[in-house]
Amino acid sequence: MKKITIVGAGRVGETTAQILAEAELCREVALFDVREGVPEGIALDILQTAPFFEFDSVVHGSNDPRILKDSELVVVTAGLPRKPGMSRADVLESNVRIIDEVTDHIIAYAPDALVLMVSNPVDTLTYRVAQRTGWNQSRVFGQAGVLDASRMASFIAQETGFSARDITTMVLGGHGDTMVPVPRFCTINGIPLSYFLPEDRIEAINERTRKGGAEILSLRKNSSAYDAPGAAVATMVDSIVNNRRRLLPCVALLEGEYGEADIAMGVPCILGSKGVESIVELDLNERERTDFSRSASAVRNEIERLGDIGLDTNKQ
Numbered sequence: 001m002k003k004i005t006i007v008g009a010g011r012v013g014e015t016t017a018q019i020l021a022e023a024e025l026c027r028e029v030a031l032f033d034v035r036e037g038v039p040e041g042i043a044l045d046i047l048q049t050a051p052f053f054e055f056d057s058v059v060h061g062s063n064d065p066r067i068l069k070d071s072e073l074v075v076v077t078a079g080l081p082r083k084p085g086m087s088r089a090d091v092l093e094s095n096v097r098i099i100d101e102v103t104d105h106i107i108a109y110a111p112d113a114l115v116l117m118v119s120n121p122v123d124t125l126t127y128r129v130a131q132r133t134g135w136n137q138s139r140v141f142g143q144a145g146v147l148d149a150s151r152m153a154s155f156i157a158q159e160t161g162f163s164a165r166d167i168t169t170m171v172l173g174g175h176g177d178t179m180v181p182v183p184r185f186c187t188i189n190g191i192p193l194s195y196f197l198p199e200d201r202i203e204a205i206n207e208r209t210r211k212g213g214a215e216i217l218s219l220r221k222n223s224s225a226y227d228a229p230g231a232a233v234a235t236m237v238d239s240i241v242n243n244r245r246r247l248l249p250c251v252a253l254l255e256g257e258y259g260e261a262d263i264a265m266g267v268p269c270i271l272g273s274k275g276v277e278s279i280v281e282l283d284l285n286e287r288e289r290t291d292f293s294r295s296a297s298a299v300r301n302e303i304e305r306l307g308d309i310g311l312d313t314n315k316q
């Protein structure tokens with residue numbers, strides 16, 4: 001891929017930019033942020049790691065949204081992170097205004113790009129971007145499940161003492177307290193998780209996964225997570241730019257899949273060069289279905305709050 005722009009040169013944006021450049025996932029990594037000098041400074045700092053990591057990707061930054069021009073993919077990390085004690089939904093009102101502005105820049109300067117949303121609450125803001133752009137399911141999607149699944153895998157690795165590499169996990173639903181880890185679809189090198197861990201330990205891991213973001217926030221105090229989130233975004237970008245067509249949980253717009261429509265939330269997707277190529281519909285059991293629809297209700301409540309904010313588009 002020639003050019004990827006990261007909107008929001010904060011902690012997640014910077015971490016993502018470093019990984020994309022290091023892995024040469026595109027020729028040009030652009031950083032856009034409203035903080036004066038910051039995107040330029042971060043770009044320069046990352047560029048100066050090129051001799052160590054031996055990459056040729058170019059990194060540059062600007063406060064001018066025209067930097068988005070010619071991007072094939074835009075990763076959106078702009079917006080407030082929550083503070084300890086808050087839920088992700090608590091930053092909805094602040095972030096929707098930022099995301100509306102960012103969306104208008106994308107429409108104006110990168111009208112053919114794919115959009116990978118990261119800003120929280122990510123399900124609702126992915127939905128918002130899709131509404132404002134009018135773009136389809138394949139082009140507008142978000143990151144949540146890749147991170148949640150990696151958290152779950154690392155907890156399983158800690159619990160079993162086995163290599164995290166052999167652990168495959170699946171987390172569906174909204175990226176909030178109602179997220180749905182699905183241990184039935186988790187394996188250790190193909191062997192079901194239940195072969196290694198008793199039910200109560202699996203349940204404890206599910207619960208820790210649901211609270212994974214809050215756990216880090218409570219420890220780091222003045223920052224939510226950004227190392228694993230950056231790596232999760234880069235994993236999705238890699239599947240897109242290399243057209244790997246990996247099966248990854250993504251925040252996707254549902255159009256009847258899983259019995260839901262007019263909503264965006266985490267489901268397994270095939271992610272390739274055109275974005276979300278398809279949604280994989282798993283045959284959920286009764287408990288998983290109940291948990292999934294509870295999670296959908298939580299996301300829907302957030303989406304309803306958007307109604308008060310109004311979608312007065314300001315397409316340039």
Ligand SMILES: NC(=O)C1=CN([C@@H]2O[C@H](COP(=O)(O)OP(=O)(O)OC[C@H]3O[C@@H](n4cnc5c(N)ncnc54)[C@H](O)[C@@H]3O)[C@@H](O)[C@H]2O)C=CC1
Pocket residue numbers: 007008009010011012013032033034035077078079080081082091095098101102117118119120121122143144147175223224225226229
């Ligand atoms: N989906 C996920 O799994 C995750 C989502 N997040 C979310 O990502 C977002 C960013 O988190 P951090 O990087 O830690 O925050 P941060 O505060 O370090 O960075 C946010 C950046 O957005 C910029 N920004 C604000 N308004 C802007 C605008 N109109 N245009 C361009 N840039 C603008 C700020 O200047 C700042 O540099 C938060 O909403 C956070 O909750 C964080 C981790 C994981």
Ligand SMILES: O=C([O-])CC(=O)C(=O)O
Pocket residue numbers: 081082088120147175212213214216217224225229
């Ligand atoms: O916890 C937060 O607010 C940031 C995030 O989404 C995560 O780390 O999962």
